[in-house]
Structures are given as structure tokens and as C-alpha cells.
Amino acid sequence: MKFWERLAKLDRRYIYFMLLLVVVVPLIFPFKLRPKPMPPVEKLFNYIDTIPEDKCLVISVDYTPDTEPELHPMAIALLRHAFARHKKVGVLCISLLGLGLAQDALSTVSNEFNSIAKTYADSIIYGRDYVFWGWQTPPLVPILGMGENIAQVFPVDYYGNKTDTLPIMKKIKNYNDVAILVSIAGSAVPFWYITYAQTSFGVRIGAGSTAVQAADFYPYLNSGQVTGMMSGMKGAAEYEEMVESRLNVEGRRKATDAMSSQTAAHIWIMITIILGNIGYFALRRRKK
Amino acid sequence: MKVRLPLFLVLICGIIGALPFLIPHGIVQSFDNEFRNSVLRIIGAFSLVLGLGSIIRHHMDKIKRKREHWEYSYILLITLLFTAIIGLFGGVEGTGRLPTHIGNFHFDIQTIYMYMAIPLAATMFAMLAFFMASAAYRAFRARNFEATLLLIAAFIMMLGSVPLSSYIFPKLPGFAEWILTVPNTAAKRGMGFGIALGTLATSLKIILGIERGWLGGTK
Numbered sequence: 001m002k003f004w005e006r007l008a009k010l011d012r013r014y015i016y017f018m019l020l021l022v023v024v025v026p027l028i029f030p031f032k033l034r035p036k037p038m039p040p041v042e043k044l045f046n047y048i049d050t051i052p053e054d055k056c057l058v059i060s061v062d063y064t065p066d067t068e069p070e071l072h073p074m075a076i077a078l079l080r081h082a083f084a085r086h087k088k089v090g091v092l093c094i095s096l097l098g099l100g101l102a103q104d105a106l107s108t109v110s111n112e113f114n115s116i117a118k119t120y121a122d123s124i125i126y127g128r129d130y131v132f133w134g135w136q137t138p139p140l141v142p143i144l145g146m147g148e149n150i151a152q153v154f155p156v157d158y159y160g161n162k163t164d165t166l167p168i169m170k171k172i173k174n175y176n177d178v179a180i181l182v183s184i185a186g187s188a189v190p191f192w193y194i195t196y197a198q199t200s201f202g203v204r205i206g207a208g209s210t211a212v213q214a215a216d217f218y219p220y221l222n223s224g225q226v227t228g229m230m231s232g233m234k235g236a237a238e239y240e241e242m243v244e245s246r247l248n249v250e251g252r253r254k255a256t257d258a259m260s261s262q263t264a265a266h267i268w269i270m271i272t273i274i275l276g277n278i279g280y281f282a283l284r285r286r287k288k
Numbered sequence: 289m290k291v292r293l294p295l296f297l298v299l300i301c302g303i304i305g306a307l308p309f310l311i312p313h314g315i316v317q318s319f320d321n322e323f324r325n326s327v328l329r330i331i332g333a334f335s336l337v338l339g340l341g342s343i344i345r346h347h348m349d350k351i352k353r354k355r356e357h358w359e360y361s362y363i364l365l366i367t368l369l370f371t372a373i374i375g376l377f378g379g380v381e382g383t384g385r386l387p388t389h390i391g392n393f394h395f396d397i398q399t400i401y402m403y404m405a406i407p408l409a410a411t412m413f414a415m416l417a418f419f420m421a422s423a424a425y426r427a428f429r430a431r432n433f434e435a436t437l438l439l440i441a442a443f444i445m446m447l448g449s450v451p452l453s454s455y456i457f458p459k460l461p462g463f464a465e466w467i468l469t470v471p472n473t474a475a476k477r478g479m480g481f482g483i484a485l486g487t488l489a490t491s492l493k494i495i496l497g498i499e500r501g502w503l504g505g506t507k
Contacts, residue, residue: 012422019421035451038465065401065409100401103380137332141324148321159380200309211449218473219480234449263450265417270446272425273439280429 004286008279015272022268026260033259037238040221044206044228045242047180048081055179056088056172060193061102062095062185067210072101073236073255074184074208077243079109082130084247088168089130090178092146092154094139094189099158106132112251127166134158143192147175147201175203180227184208190217194225208235233258295497302495344368371400441467 037045048057059078063071082089091106093099110124117123124130133154136142145153150172151164163169171177181203183190190207197203204227207217211232220226230239236255243249308320347361375397377386382396389395430436447453448464493499 010425012425015422015425016418019418023417033451033455036454036461038461065406066413068406068410097405100398100405103398104402107381136329137336138328141328141332145321145325152325215468215472216476218468219476222469222473232449234451237451259451263452265421266446266450267452269421269424270443272421273428273443276425276428277430277439 004279004282006279007275008283010272010275018268019265022264023261026264027258030257030260033256033263035234035237035241035256035259037242038235040229040231041235041238041242042228044182044230045081045239045246047204047206047227048078048087048182049085049246051085051087051179054171055177056090056168057082058090058092058178058181059102060181060183060185060189061091061093061098061105062183062187062189063101064095064097064186065101067186068101069254069258070210070233070236071184071186071208072105073233073253074230074239075102075105076109076251076254077236077239078182078184078208079105080112080249080251081239081243081247083109083113083124084243084249086129088171090133090150090168090172091130092133092142093135094142094183094192095185095187096135096137099135102132103158106130109251127161127168129168131163131166131168131172132158133163139189139192140196143196144200146178147197147203149174175201178203180204180206182206182208184230186210186213190226194220198225211235233262291500291503294503295500299495299497302491371397374400 051057057078059075061075079089081087091102093102110126110130113122113124126132133150134157136145136153142153151169154163157163157166175181175197181193181197183193183205184207186209190205190209193203193205198205205225206227207220207229209217209229209231211234214229214231214235217226217229217231221229230236233255237253237259240253240256244253304320304323307316344365347364350358350361351365374386374388374395378384378388378396379386380396381398382388382394388397388399424442428435428439428442430439444460444464444467447457448461448467453460453464490499494502
């Protein structure tokens, strides 16, 4: 009797301790798991891969440090993809706390490419290949304003340069020059882009979301309002896999590295649920 | 006047906000453009100042009255002051007028953000994993048919959202994707229609001054 009771009422400290172990140990000694890309990620990758010369990719870094482990690898993978294909990139933030993360993603990926570049043309140059517009408030101003004139919404970039003096801005005037806008967020920001930017200007929207929020995007994905999406760390790992396997772009794959830890944590949670149910049914049978 | 002026402002702003989506005429559109790019930005800037002022006043008051945990208010105010100075005068990565490094020790705004703000916020969020694990163990009991269905769906989703599943059961990730694409979408769309209609009704009631709860008070 006591055994079943214990099983049904495990002390939470054991659950916490085991969870800590199953998260930390695979991070130190990872086991390789290559994720198989799912259709929403493939759609996003394929669309970005075929962006025409005269259009650009816009990444809206709308996540904050709390969701950094899940969402930051998405921004890095997207930038690797765009830079490898020499697509023009514009980056902005709707969330103020996203600024530092966007800056980190841009400097990390541009340094990766520039460290192996052999010519000036191969290099990734600020103002020529990408631009970081920074942050503007309130959200409706950049979301709708970019449909009319991006330089008017962001008169200066994140570094204080006059936006309209940058060479890249000669080709990026408004949403007409944007092939797809990918909003990466752990909040409702991608919905604002769908509601305002897409319905008013018809710009294509891609999404990167936390796993817990992903279910909310599926109605938009099915209707075609979202072109493609990455959901959670697995989505980021799938995009990393596609960038590496199809474009031979190598770099640290943070999401893929964390997959072993996430797998072990999920399995442990499932085990605790099974144990709890065994205890529950055993107790119920005895009570009868 | 205290009641009528806010009600009048809400009515005007509500109409200004809705009209550009309904009338594509040039005059309405250019007015909307001006309203957004000038008026909204100024209001946004004011709200930042208001927020900053409120947080400083709140913590100053807390220190003055020595309320519970007043010592932490000092940390907040000092941190706020230092990061604001570094951010304003130090540039993004220490490229500003203010020197933001002593030898190899850097304290520019990007370094502070990367090595203090991110770990602190990520630590707070990481705690969720422990609470979720404990809550899942306690709550996921197959007590009846509905709970059993929920349990099965949760198992499929948990397994489907890790790459291991495609090695053990190759069709499981596809099945998890189907759950999201079909039953989930159906439920979300139904809820979405309900929420949209509710939002529309509530917005109209607020704009027309029928719903006045947001004004506060009892009258």
C-alpha cells in the first residue's frame, strides 16, 4: 500500500532533481539527433531560398531574453541562410528588449561569414548587404508605416546613421520591396503583422514562435496567411539542419545541440506521468 | 467634464482608428498616415517618460517609507541610472563618447545586456520547466474519458516535438503535425470567431460610451 501511495504522491524535490539531471547531463555529453524538417519549416526555407534579387528578407526580432534559448537560434539560422544566398536583409525590433539579441545575431553571423570571405564581394557588409533599423514605438507605427516608407519610420538606424544614406535603402523603400517578413516572437507580435501589415499591404509573413505558442499559428498557416513557420527549439533545429545540409553553411547549432537535453526532459516528464497514473490506478483498485 | 471628456476622446480616437480600414479615400489615408507617424509617436514617447517617472517615484516612495524589501529599490534605482548613462553616452558596443572598458574589462550596454540581462531573464523563465514537470505529474491523471484523451494527445505532442520520435516511430511527428493542423485548427478557428465577435461588441460598447468600466470609479 505504501509503495503505491508513494508512487502516486512523489515528492516534488525528486522530480526537480531528476529534471535538473536530465537537462544538464545531455548538455555536457550530448547525443547526436538530426531533426527531420517538418512541412511548415520546409515551406519557410524554400520561400526564403527563392527570394528574387530585387526583394529583401525582413526579420523582426520580437523576442526577449527569457525566450532566447528557444528563439535566438531561429534568427541566427535565418541570417545564415540569407547571407549564404546573398539576400538583402533588414532587421527591426518591436520589442525593446530584442535590440541586444538582434545585435548579437547580426554580429555573430556577419563575423562567421567575414572570417572565411576571400574577397570584398564575398564579405557581408553593413549598409550594403544588411541593415539594422532598430526599434520604434508604438508597434502600430512601424508595422503600418513600413508599408508606406521605411526610411520615414526609421530616420536613423540602430547605430545612428541616417537610414536613407545607406546603399541598401535605395532598393528597400516599403513592403513592396519585401519578399517576406519573418517575425520571431514569444508573444502576439506576429499576429499584429498578420492583422495589419498583411491585410493592408499584402506582405508575406513568416513566423518563429515558442513551442507552447505554435498551436495558435496553425489556422493562419492553413489559410496561407503565414507562409511558413518554425515552432520551438525543434523548429529552429530543423532550420539549422536545412541550412547546413543544403547550403553547407557550418556554425554552432545551438538548437540542435539542445535537442538531446529537450528529448531527455520530455521523456522524464512522460515517465513521471506514467508513474503517477500507475500509483493512481493501484490506489483506486484497492479502495474498491 | 471628468467623464465626458474621456468619453469624447475615446469616441473620436475610435472612429479615427477604424475609418482608414473602411474608407480607402486619399484624404482619410493621408490623415491616418499623419496621425500614426506624428501623433502616435509623440504619445508613445510621452508614455515612456511617464513609465520612467512612475517607476522612479514608486521606488523613491518605497525607500522613504521603508516598505517591505525597500533595500532592493536602491539596487533598481542605481542600476537604472548607470545603465541609462552607459546606454546614452557609451554607444552600442563601446563606440560612444563615454569610455566603457577598463583594460579587457568591458561594461558597454551590449555586454551588460548579454551577460546580465539575458542570464537573469533566462534563469527566471527556466524555473517554469520545474513547475511544469511537477504540475504535469500531479494533473495528468486518466480519471475519465476526456482526461484520458488529453493525456494521449499530450504524449503524442511531447514525443512528436523531439527528433527521437522519428527514429522510434517514423510516422509519429507527422501525426503530431496532423493534430495541430486539423483538430487544433478547427478548435482555434471556432474560438477565434467567438473572440473576434466579442472584441467587436466590447469595442463598440466602449467607443459609444455604453461600457464605462475602464473609467474607474462607481459613477
